[in-house]
Amino acid sequence: MKPRGLRAVGPLWQAAAVLIALGVLVPVLSLAWLALGEDLSHWSHLVRHVLPDAARNTAVLLVGVGVLVLVVGTGCAWLVTAYEFPGRRVLHWALLLPLAMPAYIVAFAYLDLLHPIGPVQGALRALLGYDSPRQWRLPDLRSMGGAIFVLGFVLYPYVYITARAMFMTQPAYLLEAARSLGEGRWGAFRRVALPLARPALAIGVSLALLETLNDIGASEFLGVNTLTVAVYTTWITRSNLPGAAQIACAMLLLVVALVLVERHGRRRQRFGSVQRMRPIGPLRLRGPLAWATTAVVASPVLIGFIAPAAYLVWETAKRLRLGQGVSDALLASLGNTLMLALGVTALAVAAGLIVAWSARQGAAGGGMRWPARLSMLGYAVPGTVLAIGLLTPGLAADAGIAQVLGLPGLPLMDLGAVLVVACIIRFLAMPVGGIEAGLARIPPALEQASRLLGENPGGTLRRVHLPLLRPAIAAGALLVFVDTMKELPATLLLRPANFDTLATWLYAEAARGTYEEGAIAALGIVLAGLLPVILLARTQLAQERPAPSAPDATHPA
Template sequence: MRPVGRGWQAVSVLVALGVLAPVASLIWLALGADYAHWQHLMRHVLPDAALNTALLLAGVGALTLVVGTGCAWLVSAHDFPGRRWLHWALLLPLAMPAYIVAFAYLDLLHPIGPVQGALRWLLGYSSPREWRLPDLRSMGGAIFVLGFVLYPYVYMTARAMFMTQPAHLMEAARTLGESRFGAFWRVALPMARPALAVGLSLALLETLNDIGASEFLGVNTLTVAVYTTWITRTDLAGAAQIACAMLLAVVALVWMERHGRRHQRYGSAQRMRAIQAERLHGAAAWAATAFTALPVLIGFVAPAAYLAWETAKRLRLGQGLSSGLWASLGNTLTLAFGVTVIAVIAGLIVAWATRQGVSTRPPSRWQARVTTLGYAVPGTVLAIGLLTPALAVDAGLAQLFHLPGLPLMSLGAVLVVACTIRFLVIPVGGIESGLQRIPSTLEQASRLLGETPLGTLARVHLPLLRPAIAASALLVFVDAMKELPATLLLRPANFDTLATWLYAEAARGTYEEGAVAALLIVIAGLLPVVLLARTQLGTPAKPVNHYRP
């Protein structure tokens, strides 16, 4: 196979450099500020924000590990009532952005809300002054909300690992006298460490990216500090310096994930039996059902039911949907469509150039690796990094074509670029995986028949890549609909998406209007969750009665 033409490689390199540009711009902007900025931040802003961020990451990490790993092991290695639907229902919280769950629980768990009112009635109290739950607007409340929204990242990776572990290792441990828990703790869990590290790092990166839930719940994290420093105090240099501190946190999380997978190598054989589900009976079976059903109830069912109820109540009262909400829906669909088209095209270029570049020495894979940085960098950091180059380009365009104002910013082009960079890893990874499943002999036959590389891509690879491209486009579309941090910071004037509309309504305390926008986002978010459930988890193993106590 001949190496790919220089044009493909050049475009692929440009895409990779575009991902790196915001980081370079951010560092330049932060280092360009005077020492007084750093001194003020080190004394008054960073200590509190960094401590809150560290506590939040530690709490969310612990909760997601316990819930995600426990649920993954129960549905993989045991059979109990409800297991056949819980094994996929445990993914449903992925359809609920954290800021939507926080929005719902602020009303559900309000001192005069339905949950606390019902509990006081059961306990015989008549007033919130006599008895009330701890305030949700706290560090504990933020850990509770984010933990039960993000545990599916750990659950998904841990379950995939548990399903592929050979059964004879667990059988050997049980034969040597280990209990069910002992075999899990000493055999299955250590083997799952690489998967747990990947899932945990994804959950923590999402926690670091969150701005809506943290601000709603009164936790001043580094992300919230970036937003308030830029928007409230109009201090771009200070926001850039805080964003650099966030980059250090991102590097630490990525290092943690790599460190957790170091030196992990496992042999495999084609005919190894997978772990068979062991049937539970009596109280143990119902305890397993309760443990696995509770995260679904907290992370999806309760907030989704609240949003549906508030939406139905609003429509039943004849209030309908405001014109602003319809405009936000149109803006959301337009933004998501534009980001999807650009991200899929860029991802196809990078993945195709990478496949063709494997014939060169050394292999040209660095572009695909660089694109993964976009997802690791929080949306607020991307926004800060893109602002300076975008303003410079806007100034040049305005001077060259005599355009008024800031054309790129006012048209939303910078926002599209930010979302594309953030979600580019999805089409690159999806299309690259699809290309790996296509035999190279097909491409060689096409080239021997005189087809060009572009013709081979169009006539051979694209028809075979349709499922991978469609799945990647769906995931990018829904993620762009839900994106809040970058949209808040880079949206044009008088431009609201469903996410920013909900953010504004929650800030004003008008939950009824925000519930409609939140429900629309959740409905859209269900699509990729159904896709994941169908393609990633498979069918639960049939139960057996080995090692019954």
Template sequence: MSFGGLHAAGPLWRSASFAIAIGVLAPVLTLAWLAFGSGVAHWGPLFAHVLPQAALNTAVLLAGVGALVLVIGTGCAWLVTACDFPGRRVLHWALLLPLAMPTYIVAFAYLDLLHPIGPVQGAIRWALGFDSPRQFRLPDLRSMPGAMFVLGFVLYPYVYMTARAMFMTQPAHLMEAARTLGESRRGAFFRVALPLARPALAVGLSLALLETLNDIGASEFLGVNTLTVAVYTTWITRSDLAGAAQIACAMLFVVVALVWLERNGRRHQRFGSTQRMRPMQPRRLHGWAAWLATATAALPVMIGFAAPALYLVWESSKRLRQGGGISQGLLSSLGNTLALAAGVTVVAVAAGLVVAWAARSQGSRPNRARWQARVAALGYAVPGTVLAIGLLTPALAIDAALANAFGFTGLPLMGAGVVLVVACAIRFLAMPVGGIEAGLARIPPAIEQASRLLGETTGGTLRRVHLPLLQPAIATGALLVFVDAMKELPATLLLRPANFDTLATWLYAEAARGTYEEGAIAALAIVAAGLLPVVLLARNQLGTPSALPGPDKT
């Protein structure tokens, strides 16, 4: 049957989409059962000794990182949109490069770079004529301000992307009208451009804060006991799963607030058409103002990407020059990482295709199909530690059932890494769902109608018509999932099988031991892989440099 020009998906597709949505919700439901089903005995000690400090640290960290990413992201977005200066055409995409750097890798790099006897402080002491760290040393990076610094300069691109997209679509006549009415350029920015960009800023800010909440490596390296770190230590160090679940429930309240902020921002987001409205032309800067703008826009790239990347290259080359080579353990971790990322990619893309296809072929219940698609895409908002705790209990129950039914020894699902693959697939499912939905939206319904009129089934139409047309969207989603699975640390730390290391967990262990040279090669491999989706994102989101508006020479 056809609805709105599209044929309804069969019951198998709808059932599979419903099962995927339930699978995404299952960890959250399990978490609630663990937290509240174990009684209230755990809540007293948690409220007395763990939650207050961890919640306060998390709130302060979110506030500090939020302020920093707003200032850096919005300022750089306005600078490259409203002004023309040397290097602008490079910086407009280079400002995205910190997205290739996982937060724990940047923390790993700066802990060595800014160490009291490290190269940066050593150079400063040499320039000032000091000989010892006792005479001069910078504030300790292992602190709350240090964590804000690291996370802020890595996560600002989320705000930069959304703010710049909004600034580029704002019609020029609004700013011109403000200037005609006597506003200065600064006043026009704060009273016209910035209020119009608030929904986009809310979206970017919420995404950056969700990443901050999910972080475990950088926070732990820098000595900040957040809720995420508290979940990990409560579970692993104290072997208290119920207590960890209760802390994770507190995290979910923060997640809900951030998701509401993101959804609210998207609802109020409006983009003008540059085909009908004249976009704002950048004003050419001259002299010291031009070079100051270049330095200002380049500084976040230097801090968030260039400095840690150069450090990793130097440490890796030093390790290789000294004859250390690449250890067998690192090679094994690389193989594990590629296998894990490949498995997660296959599962996530297949599930994303099912959900997106069922949502497109909505049938007589479009609201249910859209609800399932939204639920399936919510995994990105759930921190990896929360997913790990929520999946552990059902996974152990299934393992026990399999052992009883088939005589397996050990934990067949946990031991084979199946649970870890499922956790990562749930976390990154939003990427293929969103990409495939966007790809399907660009395919005219008439193509599907023609296929069905020629006698093709729904599945045959998908296989022979839509899949070939969806190859770019599927490839993009697969690439994003693959790279993010390579970088995933929280879920991998908690759900990996015994004696199973990925590059991320290898780096985590080396940083914990303080052997930075050993971890630099693993970190460099992760960053190199992370550059691929950033380049793709720069091409798709920002366009080519030649597409930038030219400067206003008047």
């Protein structure tokens, strides 16, 4: 027999979770309706003149970034796991630092650093004895190769994290058996460790490619016309919203393919209770080989974080040293960014708590759990696709509000409500996943005891679970806050008039070619982005501390 409170409160939690999950589907359904509601002439024009070039560029970019992140992420993960060399203890967490750098900021920094008359090429020409860029210059960064270079060295941590976690859980006896059968260290890695890590590698590469597909700033800065850039230019430059919606539908096919790859990789993961196995012991390297390994592992950190971060600090200090200070418009953009990030964080965490708690109640009572799975769909949808999908419902809601309340203009669009909804849908997966993981660690006996004492689900959540969920909620809130600060595509397309965030300010400065004040905005975004990276590094360090011996342990198989 169910307690009395469950009949009163349980359906309300379930209904709220269903509404939130269905809200995630609104932009996808609206996008399909908008794309299919137009005549076929738009489709024929896109197929002949727009999609071939954009799709080809997107495919080449995805393949190039996928190969680069796979090689760099897997190689660094194996080196810091299997070998001991100078600086290893620092590099194993420093390799996460590029996560704090949005790709458009790295592209912004390298466009100035690697300019033909910039500091890097100037120093190289002086070293080689050349006097001008006409005599010698590096290949132009504004190219497909430049985009692959920038995005690859920003996104490789997705593969590094998953690969390192898998290598750390592989028992040492497997490699020792391969060595006893005549394989060298490289052969044991290639024929034993790497095949076992394939599911983790598939997940990491899929996440990196989803971020590549979502990127608009780096691709446009570097002159690569991807599907995402084509959506933006078709909508904003050519004022062709149906055409942009049709390109966005083509992007959704790529998203579905990448999600299927990620799910296929996750399908291979299993968990079992087995005797604790001895992990891989790192082999100590000595002499020049050890220092060469240090240089190889440090290179991605230097390229993906240290060099662009040092550039931003230098440009910011130079501007402040010259007494130019920070403009009022940039301070207003900072205020807008914080206001938007705080609002999205509060609403996304509240929605995530409702969905995760409803899933917990559904699991306990045999109810539905699909709203929690559906609510995570938004993270896979690029920001440009979300923006187009939400525009039509937003305009319809504005028309209804104007008719009922007699308000002029577009109240929801002008107040930024549509932008807030887009960011909530985009990042709802973070609090849902984090809170679900936190709830899974809480023994059901605590909830059962609370219910036997007369508490309903709401009271049990408030008095028992919320105090225990504070770390999970704080971590999810931090991730949503920082990602909202970094979000460019949806903010660029849905922001109200005369409303700039740090990301859109930086985009405008880069488009004008004025790097000095844009560096200040970029540095602020990077400093905020360091917070979740520090949290992730601390988590990784905690996982590597020796655990107390126990007869049994549960680890990925």
